[in-house]
Amino acid sequence: MSETASKKRSEKLGDKNDLRIKAIENGTVIDHITPGQALTVLNILRVSESFTNTVSVVMNAGGSRGDKDVVKIEGRELTEKEVDAISLISPKATVNIIRDFEVVQKRKINKPDTVCGIVKCINPNCITNSSEPIETRFIVTDDEKVKSLVLRCVFCESVMTEDLIKYIE
Amino acid sequence: MSETASKKRSEKLGDKNDLRIKAIENGTVIDHITPGQALTVLNILRVSESFTNTVSVVMNAGGSRGDKDVVKIEGRELTEKEVDAISLISPKATVNIIRDFEVVQKRKINKPDTVCGIVKCINPNCITNSSEPIETRFIVTDDEKVKSLVLRCVFCESVMTEDLIKYIE
Numbered sequence: 052m053s054e055t056a057s058k059k060r061s062e063k064l065g066d067k068n069d070l071r072i073k074a075i076e077n078g079t080v081i082d083h084i085t086p087g088q089a090l091t092v093l094n095i096l097r098v099s100e101s102f103t104n105t106v107s108v109v110m111n112a113g114g115s116r117g118d119k120d121v122v123k124i125e126g127r128e129l130t131e132k133e134v135d136a137i138s139l140i141s142p143k144a145t146v147n148i149i150r151d152f153e154v155v156q157k158r159k160i161n162k163p164d165t166v167c168g169i170v171k172c173i174n175p176n177c178i179t180n181s182s183e184p185i186e187t188r189f190i191v192t193d194d195e196k197v198k199s200l201v202l203r204c205v206f207c208e209s210v211m212t213e214d215l216i217k218y219i220e
Numbered sequence: 221m222s223e224t225a226s227k228k229r230s231e232k233l234g235d236k237n238d239l240r241i242k243a244i245e246n247g248t249v250i251d252h253i254t255p256g257q258a259l260t261v262l263n264i265l266r267v268s269e270s271f272t273n274t275v276s277v278v279m280n281a282g283g284s285r286g287d288k289d290v291v292k293i294e295g296r297e298l299t300e301k302e303v304d305a306i307s308l309i310s311p312k313a314t315v316n317i318i319r320d321f322e323v324v325q326k327r328k329i330n331k332p333d334t335v336c337g338i339v340k341c342i343n344p345n346c347i348t349n350s351s352e353p354i355e356t357r358f359i360v361t362d363d364e365k366v367k368s369l370v371l372r373c374v375f376c377e378s379v380m381t382e383d384l385i386k387y388i389e
Contacts, residue, residue, distance in 0.1 A: 087269035090262070098279075100256035108277040110267075216269075 075149045078104070078125040085141040086111050089120035091216050092144075095136045096124065135163045139170070139191075139200060139215050162200065163191055170202060171218045174209040187220075247273070247294040249316040249323075250306065255280050257310045258289035260385050264305045265293065304332045308339070308360075308369060308384050331369065332360055339371060340387045343378040356389075 084092055089108045098106055104125040111118050120141075128148055129137075137144055138160045148156040168186040172179050179187045189202035194212060202211040211218065253261055258277045267275055273294040280287050289310075297317055298306075306313055307329045317325040337355040341348050348356045358371035363381060371380045380387065 087271065090259070090267075090269065093259070098259075100259065102256065103280055105281060106277075106279040108275075108279075110275040110277075111272055112274060 074152060075105075075123055075125050076152055078123065078127055078149050079129055080147040080149065080154075081122045081124075081129075081137065082119070082145045082147065083141075084120035084122065084137075084144045086118040086120055088141045088216075089122050091140050091219070092120070092122050092137055095133055095140075095219060096122075096127065096129070098124065132167075132169060134160060135166050136169045136219055138162055139166065139202075139219065142200070162193065165190055165205075166202065169219060170211070170215060171220050172204045172207065172209055173211050173218060174204065174207050177204060177207040177209060179204070179206055243321060244274075244292055244294050244318045245321055247292065247296055247318050248298055249318065250291045250293075250298075251288070251314045251316065252310075253289035253291065253306075253313050254310040255287040255289055257385075258291050260309050260388075261289070261291050261306055261313075264302055264309075264388060265291075265296065265298070267293065301336075301338060303329060304335050305338045305388055307331055308335065308371075308388065311369070331362065334359055334374075335371065338388060339380070339384060340389050341373045341376065341378055342380050342387065343373065343376050346373060346376040346378060348373070348375055 081092055087110060089110050093106070093108065104127065105123075106125070107121075107123040109121045112121055129146060134146060137146075142160065142162055144160045146156075146158055146160060147154050165188060167188045170187060170189060172187055172189075174180070179185050185206070188205045189211070190205060192201045192203070194201045199212050200215065202215065203209070204211075250261055256279060258279050262275070262277070273296065274292075275294070276290075276292040278290045281290055298315060303315060306315075311329065311331055313329045315325075315327055315329060316323050334357060336357045339356060339358060341356055341358075343349070348354050354375070357374045358380070359374060361370045361372070362368075363370045368381050369384065371384065372378070373380075
């Protein structure tokens with residue numbers, strides 16, 4: 052089998068169910084997602100029923116580093132904003148960009164120093180929750196004690212640490 | 221490789237990403253889901269971030285019958301109510317029960333004659349939307365003109381045909 056044919060070969064997904072899905076030609080593989088967070092990643096990427104490209108998801112896969120989720124999405128490369136949003140819910144994820152069946156970029160997600168326009172402020176009286184056209188902005192820090200990211204709103208100083216998922220816009 | 225080892229062998233999912241997921245030992249494969257509806261199926265099965273078994277999803281897979289979604293879920297067999305709910309959004313789906321790595325049952329989903337406790341009535345004044353402990357019940361028919369299922373509430377005669385997904389409880 053030629054190199055190209057090998058790359059293009061279908062992959063067996065099912066056990067006795069003969070589902071075969073093509074390898075990604077162009078797109079993104081998000082690997083090492085925190086177990087259970089794959090559906091949140093799909094939400095961040097706005098993948099819904101109207102999305103027509105192939106998407107594969109494995110939740111709670113047994114990888115070499117223990118359980119993880121994986122999302123493969125055809126025909127999409129992620130924006131910086133999307134990567135930042137994923138970092139908030141899945142700080143150990145890696146993002147691999149695929150072009151012409153090759154991994155052209157493989158990178159770990161880094162905790163961003165600030166996140167803008169991604170998370171809604173928990174404070175209903177924050178100016179970002181008013182009718183003013185002001186984008187949210189948070190300073191991101193780690194909190195060793197709670198083993199979680201801490202977001203501090205630059206406008207109202209509100210601190211958010213738990214349930215960040217609920218506030219991702 | 222022995223038969224058992226063959227059954228138990230891992231499967232390659234990724235292209236150059238070496239994700240391997242185990243074959244399902246016990247669980248359910250829902251195949252031939254209407255393209256895009258896999259996430260609704262996960263909702264129906266209450267699969268969320270707290271679910272700890274392995275779940276694999278492919279959306280818009282190119283199968284022999286054209287595009288379809290597939291959901292594989294470890295350690296779960298579906299209730300009749302869950303199968304009925306799936307039938308409303310994906311009438312061509314098949315449900316395969318896996319036990320000890322074998323497909324022990326493979327069946328097409330049939331349109332149910334009635335659905336009870338699955339869909340919320342569209343009529344806010346329906347008795348099923350009051351504080352009375354009355355389970356919803358709809359007569360299900362096909363409508364050739366709109367090529368869609370039609371649900372008629374047995375209590376208030378309201379007819380529902382579009383956006384059934386929104387009303388699945």
